[in-house]
Amino acid sequence: MRIARTVGEVREALLGAARPVGLVPTMGALHAGHLALVERARAECRTVVVSIFVNPLQFGPAEDYARYPRAFDGDVAALRDAGVDLIYAPDAATMYPPDFATAIDPGAVGARYEGALRPGHFKGVATVCVKLFATVLPERAYFGAKDAQQVAVLGRVVTDLNLPLELVVCATVRESDGLALSSRNAYLDAQQRAAAPALHRALSAIARAVHDGEYDRDRAVARGRAELPALLREAYLDVVDPATFEPPANLHGPAVAIASAWLGSTRLIDNEPISVRCAADETVPA
Numbered sequence: 001m002r003i004a005r006t007v008g009e010v011r012e013a014l015l016g017a018a019r020p021v022g023l024v025p026t027m028g029a030l031h032a033g034h035l036a037l038v039e040r041a042r043a044e045c046r047t048v049v050v051s052i053f054v055n056p057l058q059f060g061p062a063e064d065y066a067r068y069p070r071a072f073d074g075d076v077a078a079l080r081d082a083g084v085d086l087i088y089a090p091d092a093a094t095m096y097p098p099d100f101a102t103a104i105d106p107g108a109v110g111a112r113y114e115g116a117l118r119p120g121h122f123k124g125v126a127t128v129c130v131k132l133f134a135t136v137l138p139e140r141a142y143f144g145a146k147d148a149q150q151v152a153v154l155g156r157v158v159t160d161l162n163l164p165l166e167l168v169v170c171a172t173v174r175e176s177d178g179l180a181l182s183s184r185n186a187y188l189d190a191q192q193r194a195a196a197p198a199l200h201r202a203l204s205a206i207a208r209a210v211h212d213g214e215y216d217r218d219r220a221v222a223r224g225r226a227e228l229p230a231l232l233r234e235a236y237l238d239v240v241d242p243a244t245f246e247p248p249a250n251l252h253g254p255a256v257a258i259a260s261a262w263l264g265s266t267r268l269i270d271n272e273p274i275s276v277r278c279a280a281d282e283t284v285p286a
């Protein structure tokens with residue numbers, strides 16, 4: 001396994017690489033969710049590249065960029081064990097030299113929910129991902145379903161810019177109590193950690209309500225809200241179209257329940273796809 005620090009070193013390391021090449025973009029502090037992406041890439045691609053870069057462009061001025069967990073040596077060991085071929089770990093000055101001026105703005109899909117709470121976040125995500133795609137030139141790039149709006153944003157970017165790669169979205173990895181794995185879970189104290197799985201319970205309640213025939217979005221969301229204890233302060237709880245993050249026309253097409261809540265100063269996000277029961281004799285209201 002090689003470690004590249006610059007675009008030139010990546011290009012040199014990948015000269016003549018067996019294709020397809022799979023890229024797993026990460027910000028490091030790897031957990032089992034990241035390693036599931038690597039495992040999937042390893043199964044599907046002949047060369048696997050993992051990037052580790054805590055991207056300053058996607059953090060707001062009051063956010064946790066400085067204290068975001070960094071665990072480079074442990075990450076390298078885990079990626080070596082996982083059979084990765086190349087790690088790309090540039091520093092911020094390499095990624096964004098002083099005269100860097102271009103940004104990718106994904107438009108409306110990046111303006112709601114996470115985008116509203118974190119202005120500029122998805123511009124930062126889209127910009128760094130396009131740079132990573134242009135550096136590694138992968139056939140496939142792997143992302144976790146937990147970051148559903150990030151997936152929607154990157155889908156928009158890949159389509160709009162005709163980028164020649166496939167986005168592969170892998171299922172969210174959860175603790176046994178349902179909490180989605182996230183590097184930010186490390187910020188939770190014991191009481192917050194005990195309360196955190198309620199976020200997924202709320203989402204499951206929404207998905208179950210729709211599945212069981214509650215096609216009114218507000219009432220379905222209210223069923224989820226009832227699951228949130230006071231310790232979890234809701235940032236948003238809703239049902240959206242997974243591609244646009246707009247309200248779905250109705251709950252019979254593609255829809256995903258999304259949630260975010262504060263536990264102290266940590267904000268967690270999660271989502272649950274909604275599947276509608278389709279009994280042959282069921283009439284579904286418009």
Ligand code: PAF
Nearest residue numbers: 025026027055125128147
């Ligand atoms: O999901 C993440 O970890 C980041 O947003 C990503 C895709 C690596 C871009 O910095």
